[in-house]
Amino acid sequence: MKILVLNSGSSSLKYKLFDVKQHSEIASGLVERIGLADVDGRLVHKVPGQEEYRVEQPMPDHKVALRLVINTLVDGDRGVIRSLDEIGAVGHRVLHGKDAFKESVVVDDAVLETLKSFIDLGPLHMPANIMGIESCMTLMEGIPQVAVFDTAFHQTMPKRAYLYAVPRRLCDEFGVRRYGFHGTSHKYVSRRTAEILGKPLSGLKMITMHLGNGSSAAAIKDGKVIDTSMGFTPLEGFVMGTRCGDMDPAIVPYIQQKLGLSSSEVDDFMNKKCGLLGMSGVSSDMRDIQRAIEEGNELAKDAYDVFIYRLTKYVGAYFVAMGGLDVLVFTAGIGENDWLVRQHLCESLEVLGVKLDLEKNTGLKGKEEILSTPDSKVKVLLVPTNEELMIAMDAYELVTASKSQ
Numbered sequence: 001m002k003i004l005v006l007n008s009g010s011s012s013l014k015y016k017l018f019d020v021k022q023h024s025e026i027a028s029g030l031v032e033r034i035g036l037a038d039v040d041g042r043l044v045h046k047v048p049g050q051e052e053y054r055v056e057q058p059m060p061d062h063k064v065a066l067r068l069v070i071n072t073l074v075d076g077d078r079g080v081i082r083s084l085d086e087i088g089a090v091g092h093r094v095l096h097g098k099d100a101f102k103e104s105v106v107v108d109d110a111v112l113e114t115l116k117s118f119i120d121l122g123p124l125h126m127p128a129n130i131m132g133i134e135s136c137m138t139l140m141e142g143i144p145q146v147a148v149f150d151t152a153f154h155q156t157m158p159k160r161a162y163l164y165a166v167p168r169r170l171c172d173e174f175g176v177r178r179y180g181f182h183g184t185s186h187k188y189v190s191r192r193t194a195e196i197l198g199k200p201l202s203g204l205k206m207i208t209m210h211l212g213n214g215s216s217a218a219a220i221k222d223g224k225v226i227d228t229s230m231g232f233t234p235l236e237g238f239v240m241g242t243r244c245g246d247m248d249p250a251i252v253p254y255i256q257q258k259l260g261l262s263s264s265e266v267d268d269f270m271n272k273k274c275g276l277l278g279m280s281g282v283s284s285d286m287r288d289i290q291r292a293i294e295e296g297n298e299l300a301k302d303a304y305d306v307f308i309y310r311l312t313k314y315v316g317a318y319f320v321a322m323g324g325l326d327v328l329v330f331t332a333g334i335g336e337n338d339w340l341v342r343q344h345l346c347e348s349l350e351v352l353g354v355k356l357d358l359e360k361n362t363g364l365k366g367k368e369e370i371l372s373t374p375d376s377k378v379k380v381l382l383v384p385t386n387e388e389l390m391i392a393m394d395a396y397e398l399v400t401a402s403k404s405q
C-alpha cells in the first residue's frame with residue numbers, strides 16, 4: 001500500500017510518498033511560497049535516481065499547491081503512480097492533539113471541528129495543518145485522511161509529570177498543562193531502538209534525545225512516555241537554537257518591562273532571539289557555535305556549556321524518575337551528527353555507568369549504531385529519526401485496522 005505524508009506549514013507544503021511494506025520512499029517534494037502575493041510559488045519534486053523537477057506558478061493557497069502535487073504524482077512522464085486510487089491513505093503531521101487525541105485518528109467532520117478548537121494552542125502551525133487536511137478532503141475524496149499528532153505519544157504521562165503548580169482550573173478550563181512535542185520522532189526512535197537491540201519495549205527504560213534546532217528528551221518506560229522536557233509549548237526544556245528553554249517565569253514580565261515589549265513581542269523574543277543564538281550572539285547553529293569556541297569566543301562557550309549542563313540535568317532527573325536507565329538514544333541534526341555533543345554529554349554521565357566507545361562515536365556518518373562500550377551499564381545508540389515514515393506507518397496501521405473490523 002502507498003501512503004502520502006503531508007506536512008503543511010503556513011506558506012509551504014512538504015510531501016513524501018511511501019511504499020509502507022518496503023519502508024521505501026517513492027517520491028518527495030516541497031511547495032514553497034504559498035499564499036504570497038508578489039511572487040510565484042515553487043514546487044521541487046524528487047524521485048530517487050531521477051533528475052529533480054521544478055515548477056514555478058502562482059500559488060494562491062494550499063489547495064492550488066496540493067492540486068499541483070497530485071498532478072505531478074500522477075503525471076504521465078514524471079509521475080510515480082497511475083491514479084490516486086493507488087494511495088491508501090494520507091498521513092498529516094498535526095502539531096496539537098491536546099488531551100483529546102492519544103493516538104492518530106482518521107479525520108471526519110467532527111474531528112476537524114475539534115482540531116479547529118485547538119488553534120489557540122498552536123496559532124502558528126494549526127491553521128496550516130488544518131488547511132492541508134481540508135484541501136485533501138476536497139481534492140482526494142474517498143481516501144482516508146489521518147491526523148498524526150506531535151503531542152500524542154506523550155499522552156501516557158502521569159498527572160504528576162504533566163501538571164503545573166497552578167490552580168487546576170487553568171488546566172481544566174484553558175488546557176494549561178505539559179503536552180510535549182516531537183512525539184512522532186520519539187516514538188519512531190524508541191521503536192527502532194528496541195528492534196536494533198532485539199528486545200521488547202516492555203522492560204526497557206529509555207531516554208530519547210531529539211537534539212535539533214528544537215530539542216527535547218523523553219523518558220520512556222515499557223514503551224510509554226512518563227515524562228518529556230517540552231511543555232505547554234515547545235519553548236520549555238533544553239537550550240535550543242533560538243528558544244530559551246527553562247527559565248524562571250518571573251523573568252518574562254521583568255524583561256517585558258525592561259525592554260518595552262508587548263506580550264506577543266516577548267513571546268517572539270523567547271522563541272526566536274534566545275537559545276544558542278541569543279546567548280552567543282553568533283548563530284543558532286551548533287556548528288557555528290563550535291567554530292566560534294575554537295576561535296576563543298567566550299559567549300559561545302557559555303552557550304555550549306549551559307546546553308550540555310541542561311541535557312545532563314534532564315538525564316539525571318529521568319534516570320531517577322524511571323528508577324534506572326537501560327538505553328540513551330541520540331537523534332535529529334545535532335544528535336545524529338555532532339560527535340562532540342554526544343561525547344561531552346556521555347562524559348558528564350559517567351556517574352550513571354555510561355561508557356562511550358570514543359572511536360565509534362567519532363567515526364560515524366549518521367547511521368544506526370550502538371555507541372557504548374560492551375561493559376557500559378547504559379547502552380548508547382544513534383538512531384536517525386524518520387518522522388515521515390512513522391506518520392506513514394501510523395496511517396497504514398490505522399486504515400488497515402479499520403478495514404479488517
Ligand code: ADP
Binds near residue numbers: 334
Ligand atoms: P530542525 O529542528 O530544524 O529539524 P535539525 O534536526 O536539522 O533541525 O538540526 C539542526 C541542528 O543540527 C543545527 O544546530 C546544526 O548545527 C546541527 N547539525 C546538522 N548537521 C550537522 C553536522 N553534520 N554536524 C554537526 N551538527 C549538525
